[in-house]
Amino acid sequence: xxxxxxxxxxxxxxxxxxxxxxxxxxxxxxxxxxxxxxxxxxxxxxxxxxxxxxxxxxxxxxxxxxxxxxxxxxxxxxxxxxxxxxxxxxxxxxxxxxxxxxxxxxxxxxxxxxxxxxxxxxxxxxxxxxxxxxxxxxxxxxxxxxxxxxxxxxxxxxxxxxxxxxxxxxxxxxxxxxxxxxxxxxxxxxxxxxxxxxxxxxxxxxxxxxxxxxxxxxxxxxxxxxxxxxxxxxxxxxxxxxxxxxxxxxxxxxxxxxxxxxxxxxxxxxxxxxxxxxxxxxxxxxxxxxxxxxxxxxxxxxxxxx
Amino acid sequence: xxxxxxxxxxxxxxxxxxxxxxxxxxxxxxxxxxxxxxxxxxxxxxxxxxxxxxxxxxxxxxxxxxxxxxxxxxxxxxxxxxxxxxxxxxxxxxxxxxxxxxxxxxxxxxxxxxxxxxxxxxxxxxxxxxxxxxxxxxxxxxxxxxxxxxxxxxxxxxxxxxxxxxxxxxxxxxxxxxxxxxxxxxxxxxxxxxxxxxxxxxxxxxxxxx
Numbered sequence: 001x002x003x004x005x006x007x008x009x010x011x012x013x014x015x016x017x018x019x020x021x022x023x024x025x026x027x028x029x030x031x032x033x034x035x036x037x038x039x040x041x042x043x044x045x046x047x048x049x050x051x052x053x054x055x056x057x058x059x060x061x062x063x064x065x066x067x068x069x070x071x072x073x074x075x076x077x078x079x080x081x082x083x084x085x086x087x088x089x090x091x092x093x094x095x096x097x098x099x100x101x102x103x104x105x106x107x108x109x110x111x112x113x114x115x116x117x118x119x120x121x122x123x124x125x126x127x128x129x130x131x132x133x134x135x136x137x138x139x140x141x142x143x144x145x146x147x148x149x150x151x152x153x154x155x156x157x158x159x160x161x162x163x164x165x166x167x168x169x170x171x172x173x174x175x176x177x178x179x180x181x182x183x184x185x186x187x188x189x190x191x192x193x194x195x196x197x198x199x200x201x202x203x204x205x206x207x208x209x210x211x212x213x214x215x216x217x218x219x220x221x222x223x224x225x226x227x228x229x230x231x232x233x234x235x236x237x238x239x240x241x242x243x244x245x246x247x248x249x250x251x252x253x254x255x256x257x258x259x260x261x262x263x264x265x266x267x268x269x270x271x272x273x274x275x276x277x278x279x280x281x282x283x284x285x286x287x288x289x290x291x292x293x294x295x296x297x298x299x300x301x302x303x304x305x306x
Numbered sequence: 307x308x309x310x311x312x313x314x315x316x317x318x319x320x321x322x323x324x325x326x327x328x329x330x331x332x333x334x335x336x337x338x339x340x341x342x343x344x345x346x347x348x349x350x351x352x353x354x355x356x357x358x359x360x361x362x363x364x365x366x367x368x369x370x371x372x373x374x375x376x377x378x379x380x381x382x383x384x385x386x387x388x389x390x391x392x393x394x395x396x397x398x399x400x401x402x403x404x405x406x407x408x409x410x411x412x413x414x415x416x417x418x419x420x421x422x423x424x425x426x427x428x429x430x431x432x433x434x435x436x437x438x439x440x441x442x443x444x445x446x447x448x449x450x451x452x453x454x455x456x457x458x459x460x461x462x463x464x465x466x467x468x469x470x471x472x473x474x475x476x477x478x479x480x481x482x483x484x485x486x487x488x489x490x491x492x493x494x495x496x497x498x499x500x501x502x503x504x505x506x507x508x509x510x511x512x513x514x515x516x
Contacts, residue, residue: 007491011484017477039491046487049494050459053437058346062360069364070338073371074331241397242369242390280401300400 010040176202176247183252183259190301193281198306202246233288276305319383327375345391351456352395354441366394388471443493451486
């Protein structure tokens with residue numbers, strides 16, 4: 001008897017993905033081998049087990065949150081003046097859940113979702129951010145990364161109105177871009193990221209306040225020159241996730257002792273707020289933005305805000 | 307005629323999305339109502355945790371609200387929404403990975419996080435319910451295999467539908483599913499038969515040495 005067929009080969013065979021030769025070998029073996037025949041039928045059981053997992057219906061509370069979220073976003077858009085063109089009849093939506101012009105800019109969300117609500121409010125402040133990155137070409141992208149002073153994403157108070165003026169020009173989103181000179185490594189990533197954040201805290205106006213020592217300035221010096229490929233990367237990632245980093249470090253990463261260029265994105269935990277609890281730090285290789293699909297992530301961590 | 311068309315419930319998805327981008331304040335809410343159940347079903351299966359799924363769902367619809375003008379129109383709105391939800395789930399999973407036991411100021415979240423930790427460890431007594439087992443097992447898969455299996459095996463989407471959502475070739479979806487099923491085999495075999503499924507499925511008792 002030929003040797004047993006492993007589960008993966010059996011599974012690929014079941015999908016018709018094997019080459020003809022391999023397929024017939026598998027078929028011959030399985031015809032004679034009870035163990036492999038059993039395993040093949042167990043594979044079908046896996047599909048069945050997955051299909052049988054009961055679907056929990058959408059909880060009412062979540063549905064309500066969504067309604068409130070859409071309502072709040074609608075309010076925010078209306079406040080920006082961008083979405084006033086609808087005009088016309090108001091007789092359509094029966095339950096009025098989206099059209100209701102109710103409520104202050106801060107929506108009344110259910111009390112059991114504190115973290116989400118907080119994030120939501122902050123999203124309002126940067127509602128224009130995702131809009132931005134799309135339309136423009138590189139010229140626009142250069143523009144949007146070029147101003148580290150405004151790079152501090154708007155706080156809840158000043159965000160919407162200030163940014164709405166730029167919306168059409170695609171200038172609403174300004175990450176802080178630095179070249180810290182760091183060679184990031186997997187082992188020390190968290191520590192290094194913390195250090196860069198202390199030097200270049202994106203929530204401070206321009207990093208020149210000096211309370212973090214003299215190095216704050218130099219870390220930001222290069223923020224006006226952003227390669228086009230970095231812009232493409234930011235654009236691709238924003239398209240994927242809707243998130244934009246608050247700080248980008250054009251640096252290097254070493255996994256095997258040989259540093260190579262890497263872009264390190266710092267995603268604030270509460271985008272749009274001047275106060276961050278923590279940052280998600282993602283190290284990307286520079287082919288980010290060139291290939292389709294998700295960017296090649298070299299390493300990730302999370303660090304508390306400085 | 308106009309009044310009929312103006313009732314948002316009557317409009318096709320694409321028209322709603324288009325109206326939304328033109329400033330119609332009612333259009334997006336209708337889209338949410340149409341798709342939220344399905345999108346929830348995706349998110350809860352991918353993430354296996356209702357708080358996480360609720361978060362992802364909100365992130366996703368928010369993202370869709372803001373990014374509606376990016377919709378090109380060659381795909382179904384539903385397909386596009388699936389992508390956005392899956393991306394939101396991806397974001398959640400990534401964050402969970404880098405912050406496994408995230409301390410938050412919210413006590414309930416801590417509880418949930420503990421429960422999640424528990425769920426991700428296979429329960430040797432086999433006493434936990436099968437949905438938990440399945441999710442724990444899915445958690446051991448590479449994300450791309452998990453997503454393919456959620457769409458195809460759990461949600462029952464056709465391979466070509468899943469391929470369009472995931473923006474990969476149908477053959478890629480098939481092979482991700484196949485590899486994922488093979489990996490799940492050791493974890494899920496007991497769900498079909500707590501004793502030893504091989505004894506049952508094989509007419510000759512199966513465990514023949516070789």
